[in-house]
Amino acid sequence: GEEVAQTPKHLVRGEGQKAKLYCAPIKGHSYVFWYQQVLKNEFKFLISFQNENVFDETGMPKERFSAKCLPNSPCSLEIQATKLEDSAVYFCASSLFMGSPTDTQYFGPGTRLTVL
Amino acid sequence: DAKTTQPNSMESNEEEPVHLPCNHSTISGTDYIHWYRQLPSQGPEYVIHGLTSNVNNRMASLAIAEDRKSSTLILHRATLRDAAVYYCILDNAGNMLTFGGGTRLMVKP
Numbered sequence: 405g406e407e408v409a410q411t412p413k414h415l416v417r418g419e420g421q422k423a424k425l426y427c428a429p430i431k432g433h434s435y436v437f438w439y440q441q442v443l444k445n446e447f448k449f450l451i452s453f454q455n456e457n458v459f460d461e462t463g464m465p466k467e468r469f470s471a472k473c474l475p476n477s478p479c480s481l482e483i484q485a486t487k488l489e490d491s492a493v494y495f496c497a498s499s500l501f502m503g504s505p506t507d508t509q510y511f512g513p514g515t516r517l518t519v520l
Numbered sequence: 521d522a523k524t525t526q527p528n529s530m531e532s533n534e535e536e537p538v539h540l541p542c543n544h545s546t547i548s549g550t551d552y553i554h555w556y557r558q559l560p561s562q563g564p565e566y567v568i569h570g571l572t573s574n575v576n577n578r579m580a581s582l583a584i585a586e587d588r589k590s591s592t593l594i595l596h597r598a599t600l601r602d603a604a605v606y607y608c609i610l611d612n613a614g615n616m617l618t619f620g621g622g623t624r625l626m627v628k629p
Contacts, residue, residue: 408563437616445605447619460615495563497617504614505552511563 406430408498408512411478416518417486425515426478429498435459436479437497437509438471447495453479454502486519493517524608529624532598540593540623542608547588550612555582555593557604558622564607567593603627 409428417423429436438450449463453473464471468487473479483490493516497509525543532538544553555567568575568582570591575582581594595602605622 439617439619445619445621445624447617449616449618452615463616497563502614505550505611506569507614508566508569509564509617511565514563 408496408510409478410494410496410512410515412515413513414516414518416520418520419488420485423483423486423490423517423519425481425494425496425517427481427496427498427512428478429496430500430510433498433500433510435499435502435507436473437499438479438481439495439497440492441495441514442489442492450481450494452502459502483517486517488519491517491519524610524620526606526608526620526623528621529626531626531628532595534600534627534629535597538595538598538602538625538627540595540606540608540625541590542592543590544608544610545589547610548612551610552612553582553584553588553591554609554611554617555580555606556609556617556619557606559601559604564619567606598625598627600627600629 411426436453440448451461451464451471452459456473468484471481493514495514497511499507499509501507554569556564558564570582583592605624607622
């Protein structure tokens with residue numbers, strides 16, 4: 405598609421439950437990024453992919469967070485055993501190229517995760 | 521990554537020009553200056569980027585100081601739809617974007 409699609413729009417989980425978020429990048433884009441926005445303006449980079457390969461996962465909390473981008477499927481971000489502090493808006497972005505500082509990232513509308 | 525400093529908030533009247541400043545005194549020679557904005561309840565969207573020369577596109581203009589230690593995003597005629605948080609970001613690697621606090625722009629009718 406012409407836009408980055410994210411589902412679901414909202415997700416509510418009880419503490420300890422699993423949460424799975426999905427992202428369909430723009431058709432033809434090979435690079436996918438996940439960001440977490442906790443407070444209104446505070447973004448944290450989580451992970452990036454080049455096709456199905458992890459490119460940079462320096463922002464991923466290792467214990468409970470995992471992500472995949474498989475061929476012909478939406479990318480996914482999964483949080484096992486959610487905690488209250490995981491409540492945030494999770495944004496996915498895609499880009500045609502990566503590795504050049506002139507690349508543009510296109511963001512999806514986000515998934516708001518609320519952990520109760 | 522080199523850091524950027526922006527005012528927390530700015531106000532503008534509708535249909536007037538807006539100049540959003542960004543300081544980046546530790547910018548390196550290979551850092552590009554990017555601007556993204558986040559409209560309420562939406563994901564960030566690209567606005568403009570530049571290296572040394574001033575840049576114009578349909579959304580905005582980017583004025584870059586000669587020493588590159590600061591830049592200004594110019595919206596020529598602010599509309600209510602331009603109310604957003606504007607982020608100035610330096611990038612030299614084309615991987616993740618490092619967002620700072622941004623400037624919340626309020627546009628008064």
